[in-house]
Amino acid sequence: MSSDAGPSPRIRDGVRAALPLAPGPFVFGLSFGVLAEAAGMGAAAAVVMSATTFAGSAQFAAASILETGGTAAAAIVAAVLLNARYVALSVTVASIVPGRRLQRLAASQLIVDESWALAGRRGRFEWPILAGAGLLLYAAWVGSTALGTLIGGALSDPGAIGLDAAFAALFLALLFPYVRTRRALVAAALAAAITLALTPFVPPGASLVAASAACLLGLRR
Amino acid sequence: MTDAWVVVAAVGAVTVVFKAAGPVFLGRRALPRRAQSVVELLAPVMLTALVTTQTFGGEREVVVDARVPGVAAAALAVVLWRRLPIIAAMALAAAVTALARLAG
Numbered sequence: 072m073s074s075d076a077g078p079s080p081r082i083r084d085g086v087r088a089a090l091p092l093a094p095g096p097f098v099f100g101l102s103f104g105v106l107a108e109a110a111g112m113g114a115a116a117a118v119v120m121s122a123t124t125f126a127g128s129a130q131f132a133a134a135s136i137l138e139t140g141g142t143a144a145a146a147i148v149a150a151v152l153l154n155a156r157y158v159a160l161s162v163t164v165a166s167i168v169p170g171r172r173l174q175r176l177a178a179s180q181l182i183v184d185e186s187w188a189l190a191g192r193r194g195r196f197e198w199p200i201l202a203g204a205g206l207l208l209y210a211a212w213v214g215s216t217a218l219g220t221l222i223g224g225a226l227s228d229p230g231a232i233g234l235d236a237a238f239a240a241l242f243l244a245l246l247f248p249y250v251r252t253r254r255a256l257v258a259a260a261l262a263a264a265i266t267l268a269l270t271p272f273v274p275p276g277a278s279l280v281a282a283s284a285a286c287l288l289g290l291r292r
Numbered sequence: 293m294t295d296a297w298v299v300v301a302a303v304g305a306v307t308v309v310f311k312a313a314g315p316v317f318l319g320r321r322a323l324p325r326r327a328q329s330v331v332e333l334l335a336p337v338m339l340t341a342l343v344t345t346q347t348f349g350g351e352r353e354v355v356v357d358a359r360v361p362g363v364a365a366a367a368l369a370v371v372l373w374r375r376l377p378i379i380a381a382m383a384l385a386a387a388v389t390a391l392a393r394l395a396g
Contacts, residue, residue: 098379112296123304128335132342133299139349143295143302150303153338157310159331162323165314175315182311233389236362239346240385242339243363244370244378249336258333259340266344270354275345282341289329 085203088189092204093211096185099127100212104219105226106131106238110138114220121216125183125209128245129153132279135238141276148280160187167198181205254288261285358396362389 100121107117112134124130129150136146160182167190168175181202190201226232250256262282269278309317323331347363348354366385369376 095378098377102379102382110296112300113294116294116296116300120300120304123300124307126307128339129303129307132338133303135342135346137295137299139345140351143298146295146299147302147306149338149342150299151306152334154303154307154310155331155334157307158313159323159328161311161314162318162321163314165319168315172316176308176312179312179315180308233358233362233386233393235346236359236366236389237382237386239343239359239363240366240381241378242342242346243367244376244381246336246339246343247370247374249339254329255333255336259336262337262340263344266341267348267354270345270349271352274352275349279338279341279345282344283334283337285337286330286333289331289333290326 080197080199082199082203082206085186085189085197085200085205086207087203088192088200089185089204089207092185092189093207096127096208097211097215100215101219101222102237102241103127103130103134104216104221105223106138106234107134107216108220108223109226109234110134112137114217114224117220118213118217121213124150124154125180125212126154126157127183127212128242131238131241136276136279139275141279142274145274145276145280149276149283152280152283157182160184163187164190164196164198164201167196167201169198178202181209183208254291258285258288261288358389358392361392362386 103121104117108114120130132153133146133150136149161179164182164187168178170178183205185208186201186204189204190196190198246259250259262285265282265285266278269281273281347359348356362385365388366381369384370381
């Protein structure tokens with residue numbers, strides 16, 4: 072850790088940097104708890120998932136596939152593919168995570184999109200910022216998931232209040248920042264086409280997994 | 293074990309390994325460039341597939357129902373106002389869909 076004095080940041084600087092962002096993951100975690108409960112995952116599984124996976128979009132993907140009657144295998148594959156980008160994020164911060172092997176294993180779990188982005192905001196990656204931000208976001212995420220499962224349990228008919236459309240809108244809003252390049256746009260369009268074409272013929276969730284083939288466009292130079 | 297717990301265990305275990313990939317397994321080595329481009333496309337591709345199934349998915353059929361105006365309203369709002377909080381987009385979609393269901 073950075074114990075040296077001077078301008079090097081501390082963990083609490085990371086916590087402070089993430090404070091303005093915390094309401095986002097908090098509300099997001101609440102809605103994950105609601106969806107997980109509506110999907111019949113059960114409150115305990117939802118909270119354990121938030122504590123171990125700690126990655127919003129993959130968790131939503133898994134819960135929504137289970138909710139629409141998809142198989143466990145489809146939910147796992149979709150969530151794993153969504154989280155594969157963490158390999159790329161993780162590699163960029165490999166040299167700043169301190170400690171022995173096991174400590175680094177634990178510490179690296181604090182990598183999420185927001186903590187990663189904050190840690191690199193000064194042009195180089197700073198571990199205390201990543202750790203502080205990650206800790207705050209982790210607490211917000213797990214705590215709000217638990218709260219959300221209570222709310223979800225109280226909802227009688229999620230369909231009537233348009234919850235299904237809300238989750239489509241959620242994925243859409245998450246998607247938006249990714250489609251800034253032509254290649255991403257083409258890959259996204261291809262994925263939509265594959266999904267629609269396969270929906271009548273395969274079980275729910277399987278079309279999603281097939282659509283992942285669109286990422287092979289990345290092999291083109 | 294129920295389906296939900298199988299999913300929780302498998303996704304959790306794989307994600308732990310993914311997040312540790314750099315600091316624990318790869319060290320300072322970088323991903324090959326083409327692998328990097330494929331990985332970068334995974335998120336937009338999977339999110340698009342999710343939007344598609346959540347909007348049009350039915351029991352082995354493509355369905356156009358009250359979800360479509362809700363999602364369309366959210367899409368328009370996100371495009372028009374880039375800094376729209378996600379929860380606002382979700383609330384808009386839910387409200388429009390619920391109204392469409394009441395009307396239909």
